[in-house]
Amino acid sequence: MMIHTNNYILNIKELWDDVPEEYLSHKERYENAIKKAFIVLKVLRQLHTGNIQITDHRTPTNVYSIQDGIFRNVNPLLIHIGLFWSTIAAQASTEQQAEWLQPDSSMIGTYVQTELGHGSFIRGIETTATYDSTTDEFILHTPRLSAYKWWPGGLGNTANACLVMAQLYINGTCHGLHIFLAQIRDFDTHKPLPGIKVGEIGPKMGFNTADNGFLGFDNHRIPRTNMLMKNVQVLRDGTYVKPKHDKLTYGSMLLTRVTLISDLAYQLSKAATIAVRYSAVRRQSPIKSNEPERQILDFVSQQHKLFITIASSHVYRVVGLWMWNSHKRVTADIHEGNMGQLPELHALACCLKAISSRDASALVEQCRLACGGHGYMMASNLPQIYAYTTAAVTYEGEYTVLLLQTARYLVKFWRLAAEHKPLPQNFAYFEDYIKKNFEQWRNSPEGIIEGFKAIVAGKTKAAYDTLQCNLRNGREFEEAWNMASVQLTNASEAYARSLLCEVFWKETVQLSTKVSKSLAIVLEQLAELYLMYWALEKHGDLLLYSTISRNDIEALQSRYEELLALIRPNAVGLVDAFDIRDEVLCSTLGAYDGRVYERMMEEASKSPLNEDVVNESFHKYIRPVTMKNKL
Ligand SMILES: CCCCCCCC/C=C\CCC/C=C/C(=O)SCCNC(=O)CCNC(=O)[C@H](O)C(C)(C)COP(=O)(O)OP(=O)(O)OC[C@H]1O[C@@H](n2cnc3c(N)ncnc32)[C@H](O)[C@@H]1OP(=O)(O)O
Numbered sequence: 001m002m003i004h005t006n007n008y009i010l011n012i013k014e015l016w017d018d019v020p021e022e023y024l025s026h027k028e029r030y031e032n033a034i035k036k037a038f039i040v041l042k043v044l045r046q047l048h049t050g051n052i053q054i055t056d057h058r059t060p061t062n063v064y065s066i067q068d069g070i071f072r073n074v075n076p077l078l079i080h081i082g083l084f085w086s087t088i089a090a091q092a093s094t095e096q097q098a099e100w101l102q103p104d105s106s107m108i109g110t111y112v113q114t115e116l117g118h119g120s121f122i123r124g125i126e127t128t129a130t131y132d133s134t135t136d137e138f139i140l141h142t143p144r145l146s147a148y149k150w151w152p153g154g155l156g157n158t159a160n161a162c163l164v165m166a167q168l169y170i171n172g173t174c175h176g177l178h179i180f181l182a183q184i185r186d187f188d189t190h191k192p193l194p195g196i197k198v199g200e201i202g203p204k205m206g207f208n209t210a211d212n213g214f215l216g217f218d219n220h221r222i223p224r225t226n227m228l229m230k231n232v233q234v235l236r237d238g239t240y241v242k243p244k245h246d247k248l249t250y251g252s253m254l255l256t257r258v259t260l261i262s263d264l265a266y267q268l269s270k271a272a273t274i275a276v277r278y279s280a281v282r283r284q285s286p287i288k289s290n291e292p293e294r295q296i297l298d299f300v301s302q303q304h305k306l307f308i309t310i311a312s313s314h315v316y317r318v319v320g321l322w323m324w325n326s327h328k329r330v331t332a333d334i335h336e337g338n339m340g341q342l343p344e345l346h347a348l349a350c351c352l353k354a355i356s357s358r359d360a361s362a363l364v365e366q367c368r369l370a371c372g373g374h375g376y377m378m379a380s381n382l383p384q385i386y387a388y389t390t391a392a393v394t395y396e397g398e399y400t401v402l403l404l405q406t407a408r409y410l411v412k413f414w415r416l417a418a419e420h421k422p423l424p425q426n427f428a429y430f431e432d433y434i435k436k437n438f439e440q441w442r443n444s445p446e447g448i449i450e451g452f453k454a455i456v457a458g459k460t461k462a463a464y465d466t467l468q469c470n471l472r473n474g475r476e477f478e479e480a481w482n483m484a485s486v487q488l489t490n491a492s493e494a495y496a497r498s499l500l501c502e503v504f505w506k507e508t509v510q511l512s513t514k515v516s517k518s519l520a521i522v523l524e525q526l527a528e529l530y531l532m533y534w535a536l537e538k539h540g541d542l543l544l545y546s547t548i549s550r551n552d553i554e555a556l557q558s559r560y561e562e563l564l565a566l567i568r569p570n571a572v573g574l575v576d577a578f579d580i581r582d583e584v585l586c587s588t589l590g591a592y593d594g595r596v597y598e599r600m601m602e603e604a605s606k607s608p609l610n611e612d613v614v615n616e617s618f619h620k621y622i623r624p625v626t627m628k629n630k631l
Pocket residue numbers: 064078079081082111113114119120121122123153247248250251253254256259260263342343346395396397398401405408409
């Protein structure tokens with residue numbers, strides 16, 4: 001059947017709420033979301049099997065992104081779709097994939113790694129998988145409370161299977177973390193299997209439609225063949241066949257970190273659309289006292305808050321795609337047995353995931369603030385976008401922890417530079433910095449990119465020197481590292497920013513040659529604005545590490561303000577170009593027709609507190625007091 005998927009989904013009545021979900025209880029929210037999740041899953045399966053086909057060229061992203069409107073929060077099957085299947089596809093052997101990746105599979109799965117006691121430091125995970133060669137099984141066990149799995153999305157009530165990360169033991173030897181497929185609930189009754197203790201962890205700041213859960217195993221047995229065996233194997237006699245690289249097991253985290261960059265770009269474009277459209281509708285204060293009130297988008301300080309959000313959304317879209325392509329390339333190499341590019345990909349994914357999530361949540365909050373009091377309404381959808389976005393700073397590798405991973409990579413190259421050993425081309429600037437080959441400052445995008453590289457070099461040097469000093473003072477390496485960790489994370493952050501600026505600028509210049517002249521001008525303005533914004537934010541660092549002068553900074557400021565004025569006439573067009581439907585934006589402030597106040601009043605009328613003219617609490621609590629006082 002040929003269908004237009006967007007319209008098809010939009011016309012499925014059960015997917016769209018009459019009562020806004022904020023008014024539902026914790027339990028009702030889940031039940032409402034899971035009903036919708038299985039309708040969406042059915043559509044995805046029909047798409048997969050070809051029973052329905054796409055007539056809309058943008059649909060693959062739309063099926064995913066339209067979910068934001070359907071759930072307003074998050075699809076409880078997100079981890080099933082996004083992590084469970086993709087991990088099997090990436091880490092299971094061909095035979096396992098043939099068995100498990102059936103489109104009509106009964107398995108609803110999740111990715112179970114984090115424990116009550118350990119999230120970031122996964123080597124500390126305590127769940128064990130002990131091989132029993134007499135029965136050809138692994139015994140999954142939770143030795144103590146801190147080893148209980150905690151957090152996985154969909155685990156609380158929905159999943160009947162999971163991929164669990166556990167320490168592998170064979171004949172008393174620990175071989176570290178491995179991934180196992182475990183059934184946890186009966187496929188028919190959905191009751192937890194014997195030896196499984198599973199439940200939901202309770203309300204959170206966001207993600208309240210995803211039933212995040214806990215899980216404990218009491219000597220739960222699974223077949224040996226349920227260990228994911230593409231890269232590593234345990235043979236029938238208990239022989240352990242090592243992987244080609246001991247971090248291949250962490251591949252799902254790497255892939256999700258890469259994917260997240262694009263997802264965050266999308267969240268940013270939603271927030272920008274709401275705040276810019278609202279700012280075009282909202283009038284507050286005249287600029288000159290004898291004039292009518294102006295659109296708040298005309299205030300330059302408002303443009304400063306919002307245009308960087310538009311630009312950042314483009315940055316993360318471009319860089320997300322760039323990383324996606326790198327991931328594809330490196331995965332193909334790994335397939336051929338070449339692990340050489342994996343450390344670089346990991347280092348890039350870590351710092352870019354960290355900075356994209358931090359930027360996105362800060363900018364979404366900035367958009368909310370830019371909408372004044374109305375941005376604080378749930379009906380603006382900005383609080384929900386914030387709650388969703390800020391979670392990404394923590395999950396899939398916590399911010400600081402990931403920056404410290406990238407710092408290991410930077411320090412390695414600084415050590416090479418300090419020892420005058422050959423460096424790869426992309427770190428040649430470390431050598432220039434050491435030799436004081438400083439370029440004369442140029443107030444241009446290219447100049448700013450060079451300036452950011454000088455900051456990376458300067459901050460890596462400072463962190464490295466502190467590390468060396470701590471070592472000379474007799475500290476052990478790990479302790480010396482911890483003492484230098486503030487400087488190390490600063491170096492990583494600078495590295496991420498320099499990559500963002502360089503990739504975005506180069507890709508924009510290239511893209512500009514392929515589009516109309518008028519579009520190219522706007523795209524370059526946005527890219528330049530992004531670079532100028534961050535040069536001004538980091539002008540202190542530029543003064544410390546590059547050859548910029550006070551006059552240069554003043555010139556940058558003028559150019560930045562000029563760019564705000566140049567972008568202003570296109571601001572609404574730029575967010576319209578994100579092409580996000582009203583049903584997905586779910587915002588009284590950001591709808592395409594600009595009927596902000598009418599929509600706010602319509603939404604308010606849905607409040608259960610407006611159902612009765614006089615609420616019964618008046619008779620119970622208020623009247624007895626107020627009437628008594630009257631007497
Ligand atoms: C349709 C798809 C839609 C998807 C859309 C996405 C939206 C998703 C929305 C919501 C989903 C929420 C789901 C959340 C899920 C989770 O949170 S799952 C749990 C995630 N947990 C983590 O990320 C834990 C973070 N910790 C770690 O990753 C590790 O502990 C560590 C910090 C990396 C350290 O590991 P370890 O202690 O084992 O490492 P060390 O011994 O210190 O060695 C470090 C060296 O290993 C190299 N390394 C580390 N990781 C990797 C890797 N992944 N690949 C390659 N190399 C790696 C590292 O570079 C060090 O190398 P060096 O020694 O040479 O320096």
